[in-house]
Amino acid sequence: MPSARHILIVNSRSVHQPVFVVGAPHSGADLIGRALKASPGFHVTMGQPSVLRTVYAFARRPSMHEGRTQAAASVIRDAFAQAWQVTPHSCLECTPQCRAAAGLAADAVGPCVELRGLERFGDASPDLIYCTEALIDAFPNARIVQVIRDGRDAAASMLADPVVMSWFRPSFVNVDTEFPNPFFGIETEEDREAWPQLSPPARCALRWRWSVRLAARLHHGLPADQLKTLRYEHLMSKPDEALSDLSKFVGVTVAAAEIRNEARTARTRGRARGAASAHQSSLSSHDIAQIEKVAGEELRRLGYTS
Ligand SMILES: [Zn+2]
Numbered sequence: 001m002p003s004a005r006h007i008l009i010v011n012s013r014s015v016h017q018p019v020f021v022v023g024a025p026h027s028g029a030d031l032i033g034r035a036l037k038a039s040p041g042f043h044v045t046m047g048q049p050s051v052l053r054t055v056y057a058f059a060r061r062p063s064m065h066e067g068r069t070q071a072a073a074s075v076i077r078d079a080f081a082q083a084w085q086v087t088p089h090s091c092l093e094c095t096p097q098c099r100a101a102a103g104l105a106a107d108a109v110g111p112c113v114e115l116r117g118l119e120r121f122g123d124a125s126p127d128l129i130y131c132t133e134a135l136i137d138a139f140p141n142a143r144i145v146q147v148i149r150d151g152r153d154a155a156a157s158m159l160a161d162p163v164v165m166s167w168f169r170p171s172f173v174n175v176d177t178e179f180p181n182p183f184f185g186i187e188t189e190e191d192r193e194a195w196p197q198l199s200p201p202a203r204c205a206l207r208w209r210w211s212v213r214l215a216a217r218l219h220h221g222l223p224a225d226q227l228k229t230l231r232y233e234h235l236m237s238k239p240d241e242a243l244s245d246l247s248k249f250v251g252v253t254v255a256a257a258e259i260r261n262e263a264r265t266a267r268t269r270g271r272a273r274g275a276a277s278a279h280q281s282s283l284s285s286h287d288i289a290q291i292e293k294v295a296g297e298e299l300r301r302l303g304y305t306s
Contacts, residue, residue: 008077008139010084010121011085011118015084015121015139016119017251018120019145020123020128020135020145021033021122022132023149023211024207024212025126025157026153027148027232028147028232028235030124031232032124032145032246033122034097034101035254036255037098037102037112038101042119042252043118043120043121043122044124045083045094045123045124046095047094047125050083051123052126053079055125055130058134059131060183062178062182065134076137077139080121083123086111086115087110091104092109095126098112120250120251132144132146133218141226143227143249144218144222145228145249146228146230147229148229148302149232150232150278150299150302150304151205151291151298151304152277152279152288152299153232153278153279155201155279156278158207159282159283159287164204168203184206198294202291202294205295213298228249235262236263239262243256
């Protein structure tokens with residue numbers, strides 16, 4: 001039975017089983033976020049400033065929140081109390097992806113959801129994964145959807161994304177002052193010592209590896225009705241099956257159109273590549289070897305071997 005302080009009221013609705021979509025960068029969490037957002041009665045935010053501020057505070061300085069579970073939980077609830085408010089301008093400061101998923105034009109102000117029939121809340125902000133444990137403390141009945149993708153494909157996409165790569169700028173990297181460092185995937189002294197010499201593909205792989213290890217820890221501590229791990233590859237190869245699974249988990253029929261489209265595009269791309277996989281067509285064998293050096297064990301454990 002959640003205590004009174006865990007009950008969050010937004011627009012006179014109590015927030016019940018909010019759904020949070022997390023994943024390493026370029027693993028497909030945004031795709032699930034958009035599909036949930038397109039589902040009736042679901043208010044999913046992506047990149048609200050109050051959430052991003054909190055996410056990056058946790059991601060960059062996890063040590064500040066350590067051992068302060070209750071304080072961290074209330075910071076998180078406050079951020080969502082603000083983010084989930086539906087006002088005539090409530091999607092204005094979201095990411096362009098959030099507005100597009102709501103069917104708003106790039107310069108439209110919103111709101112991105114109808115108040116009528118609104119029943120469920122969720123969030124799929126970038127890098128939300130670094131708050132996962134704090135989200136569960138803040139919302140003990142939260143539903144967590146974690147999307148996992150072949151780490152070599154995720155790393156290949158990260159390498160092509162200037163925003164993700166800008167986090168590796170020396171002025172931004174804080175691996176000397178913050179340890180362990182989930183954001184950069186640094187967990188041991190050994191990781192920290194190796195980091196300065198790592199190539200960009202290996203640095204991306206470390207971030208991916210952390211997300212996979214988090215999934216293992218979460219599965220250990222959370223019941224199956226609170227945590228769902230979805231594979232990006234399953235979504236792309238059997239979208240209807242994966243979506244029916246997801247719908248059961250969140251308790252709402254998840255809109256399928258966008259994911260079916262994406263799956264069709266992925267199949268067309270796959271055919272054009274022939275036998276090569278996504279990362280093989282964009283990474284050198286040296287890059288792939290670097291990735292496998294830091295994350296080989298996790299790749300194998302998840303069956304990403306071919
Ligand atoms: Zn929005």
